[in-house]
Amino acid sequence: MAKVIDSKIPAGPVPEKWKEYKAHQRLVNPKNKLKLDVIVVGTGLAGASAAASLGEMGFNVINLCIQDSPRRAHSIAAQGGINAAKCYQNDGDSVYRLFYDTVKGGDYRAREANVYRLAEVSNNIIDQCVAQGVPFAREYGGMLANRSFGGAQVSRTFYAKGQTGQQLLLGAYSSLSCQVNAGKVKLYTRYEMEDVVIVDGRARGIIAKNLVTGKLERFSANAVVIATGGYGNTYFLSTNAMGCNCTAAVQCYRKGAYFANPSYVQIHPTCIPVHGDKQSKLTLMSESLRNDGRIWVPKKIEDAKALQAGTKQGWEIPEEDRDYYLERRYPAFGNLVPRDVASRAAKERCDKGFGVNNTGLAVFLDFSESINRLGIDIIMQRYGNLFEMYEEITDVFPGDVANEINGVKYYKPMMIYPAIHYTMGGIWVDYELQTSIPGLFAIGECNFSDHGANRLGASALMQGLADGYFVLPYTIQNYLADQAVWPKVSTDLPEFAEAEKKVDAEQDRLLNIKGKRSVDSIHKELGHIMWEYVGMGRTAEGLKTGLKKMHELEKEFDTNLFVPGTKEGLNIELDKAIHLRDFFTMGQLVAFDALSRNESCGGHFREEYQTEEGEAKRDDENYFYVGCWEYKGKGNEPELIKEPLEYEAIKVQTRNYKN
Numbered sequence: 001m002a003k004v005i006d007s008k009i010p011a012g013p014v015p016e017k018w019k020e021y022k023a024h025q026r027l028v029n030p031k032n033k034l035k036l037d038v039i040v041v042g043t044g045l046a047g048a049s050a051a052a053s054l055g056e057m058g059f060n061v062i063n064l065c066i067q068d069s070p071r072r073a074h075s076i077a078a079q080g081g082i083n084a085a086k087c088y089q090n091d092g093d094s095v096y097r098l099f100y101d102t103v104k105g106g107d108y109r110a111r112e113a114n115v116y117r118l119a120e121v122s123n124n125i126i127d128q129c130v131a132q133g134v135p136f137a138r139e140y141g142g143m144l145a146n147r148s149f150g151g152a153q154v155s156r157t158f159y160a161k162g163q164t165g166q167q168l169l170l171g172a173y174s175s176l177s178c179q180v181n182a183g184k185v186k187l188y189t190r191y192e193m194e195d196v197v198i199v200d201g202r203a204r205g206i207i208a209k210n211l212v213t214g215k216l217e218r219f220s221a222n223a224v225v226i227a228t229g230g231y232g233n234t235y236f237l238s239t240n241a242m243g244c245n246c247t248a249a250v251q252c253y254r255k256g257a258y259f260a261n262p263s264y265v266q267i268h269p270t271c272i273p274v275h276g277d278k279q280s281k282l283t284l285m286s287e288s289l290r291n292d293g294r295i296w297v298p299k300k301i302e303d304a305k306a307l308q309a310g311t312k313q314g315w316e317i318p319e320e321d322r323d324y325y326l327e328r329r330y331p332a333f334g335n336l337v338p339r340d341v342a343s344r345a346a347k348e349r350c351d352k353g354f355g356v357n358n359t360g361l362a363v364f365l366d367f368s369e370s371i372n373r374l375g376i377d378i379i380m381q382r383y384g385n386l387f388e389m390y391e392e393i394t395d396v397f398p399g400d401v402a403n404e405i406n407g408v409k410y411y412k413p414m415m416i417y418p419a420i421h422y423t424m425g426g427i428w429v430d431y432e433l434q435t436s437i438p439g440l441f442a443i444g445e446c447n448f449s450d451h452g453a454n455r456l457g458a459s460a461l462m463q464g465l466a467d468g469y470f471v472l473p474y475t476i477q478n479y480l481a482d483q484a485v486w487p488k489v490s491t492d493l494p495e496f497a498e499a500e501k502k503v504d505a506e507q508d509r510l511l512n513i514k515g516k517r518s519v520d521s522i523h524k525e526l527g528h529i530m531w532e533y534v535g536m537g538r539t540a541e542g543l544k545t546g547l548k549k550m551h552e553l554e555k556e557f558d559t560n561l562f563v564p565g566t567k568e569g570l571n572i573e574l575d576k577a578i579h580l581r582d583f584f585t586m587g588q589l590v591a592f593d594a595l596s597r598n599e600s601c602g603g604h605f606r607e608e609y610q611t612e613e614g615e616a617k618r619d620d621e622n623y624f625y626v627g628c629w630e631y632k633g634k635g636n637e638p639e640l641i642k643e644p645l646e647y648e649a650i651k652v653q654t655r656n657y658k659n
């Protein structure tokens with residue numbers, strides 16, 4: 001019989017659940033001096049907010065990150081904004097509407113109760129951040145300003161220019177620093193978690209590596225929280241920071257934590273196109289640009305060919321010859337359709353030959369209409385740093401007038417194309433954010449909890465901060481309340497010694513392969529396989545080929561890798577090799593999940609399952625579940641365990657962004 005997962009969702013109609021739940025918390029009073037220790041791995045928005053909150057509540061927190069400062073976590077990259085249902089625009093927004101949009105945006109594959117809770121705490125997050133001094137954009141009268149993101153017909157995205165993540169992280173960092181100063185949080189920068197230690201079936205600690213000295217160290221605690229981000233870099237080229245990796249999550253998976261919905265990977269429609277094979281990073285152009293930028297390709301194939309050949313420029317093509325294909329196909333949402341829909345539409349146009357650059361893999365994002373309407377100053381106020389970033393990379397400034405046709409000014413458009421950006425899948429967690437290993441919790445992008453098969457823009461920051469400030473600090477107490485009678489275990493236990501020995505042996509193994517290929521060359525090849533066979537359009541045939549190629553490449557990794565240096569002291573190549581080992585496990589998991597899900601939904605698009613109009617075709621009868629995977633050893637197929645989805649408040653239907 002299939003295993004049953006208890007997601008610990010309390011009974012009752014969804015809107016009441018979270019309130020009821022909070023009322024039943026067994027609160028640990030910060031003043032009662034309980035010596036309860038919690039390890040929080042990660043200092044991105046999820047980790048920093050959780051560590052700060054737990055410290056403030058009286059727990060002793062050990063907080064680690066791989067960067068030299070928490071302020072350099074990948075979260076600083078977030079540009080566009082953070083959602084909340086404040087309804088400052090008086091445009092009909094509400095908690096229910098944010099909840100509904102998020103569930104619909106996720107193509108009805110998210111857990112309903114979690115999303116409701118997320119929408120409910122969204123407003124608290126903004127209040128919390130304002131109190132910390134986060135400089136959100138404001139209207140002339142002082143109210144916080146809002147803009148729109150994809151998948152919503154209201155304006156609910158709060159922002160700080162194009163640096164929202166950075167400003168929110170500075171806010172969380174100041175709270176964290178306060179707790180460091182108070183002695184409640186002990187911060188370990190340049191430390192990497194290499195393994196989780198399980199004692200008597202519970203997570204009791206971790207093995208971490210001091211990345212500067214190379215020394216392995218043991219940490220024990222009453223509970224472990226991982227907040228280590230997503231696995232987008234499995235694809236090598238992505239918008240993620242270079243340091244993003246999935247080692248901590250994969251080690252938890254190897255130790256028994258289920259991995260949920262790995263095939264739900266988000267491909268963001270507005271990234272600077274790939275421009276050569278020497279690139280190691282792709283750059284996002286924030287979705288916020290779709291508020292004022294219009295996406296188009298030429299109507300005529302001969303214009304597209306001329307653009308590809310470089311004999312024509314976008315600004316030479318007059319209005320009547322432009323195909324604003326999102327506005328044409330989805331009149332109700334236009335350029336603000338969700339990311340999966342916009343990405344697929346761009347691919348469809350480029351596959352038909354309408355791409356606008358020399359590779360044929362780009363579409364235009366054009367500000368001519370909005371600059372003519374609002375003036376360049378307003379547009380620069382909204383997107384100035386994004387325009388400058390685009391210019392720095394491409395040498396084209398999107399605010400420059402380039403042509404005038406019939407009295408209409410045409411500005412230089414940006415060129416964009418979809419790229420790997422975010423991972424909706426992650427470590428499986430129950431309603432309390434606890435993984436299938438008791439005492440091990442996962443928050444932020446590294447869990448699977450709230451976005452279903454597609455995340456709406458500006459919802460990742462909301463989820464990370466909801467988890468860190470408002471959910472985990474409550475739910476973890478249900479676990480820790482019982483732990484009060486358990487002493488913290490000693491790091492001398494054989495379980496710690498054994499875990500450390502294994503990590504050490506793995507480093508020796510990688511160093512001793514002494515082959516001929518660098519980590520990056522193999523990683524790049526893995527990325528090609530992932531993009532080609534497990535990317536935007538997937539087929540059963542392609543996924544099987546991809547899996548075969550991944551197995552072969554993994555053998556190459558195990559036999560022909562070259563890692564210079566030693567394990568003593570700083571060795572970045574060795575650290576990257578460990579990450580790549582885990583990207584292999586992850587890549588295969590993404591492919592297994594994609595192969596097992598014979599439907600298309602959100603970011604998971606199986607070409608065999610599409611409507612006549614090329615939209616994703618779900619199969620709710622057979623796939624209305626969270627797909628959780630249990631590790632069965634290297635080279636073996638993982639086992640699929642299903643958590644059936646139950647919707648009470650929202651009617652499951654086909655997504656419609658047309659009317």
Ligand SMILES: Cc1cc2nc3c(=O)[nH]c(=O)nc-3n(C[C@H](O)[C@H](O)[C@H](O)COP(=O)(O)OP(=O)(O)OC[C@H]3O[C@@H](n4cnc5c(N)ncnc54)[C@H](O)[C@@H]3O)c2cc1C
Nearest residue numbers: 042043044045046066075078080081193229444445460461
């Ligand atoms: C370019 C870009 C723009 C974005 N813009 C937006 C936006 O406008 N709005 C929005 O909502 N979302 C946005 N996102 C998504 C959002 O930024 C991320 O999903 C979110 O910041 C993830 O936060 P996190 O705390 O879960 O993880 P991260 O910020 O990735 O932090 C991970 C932390 O874990 C640590 N870590 C990782 N592995 C280990 C290990 N083994 N041991 C110890 N520490 C470890 C790292 O040091 C880091 O501190 C954007 C993403 C990108 C790439």
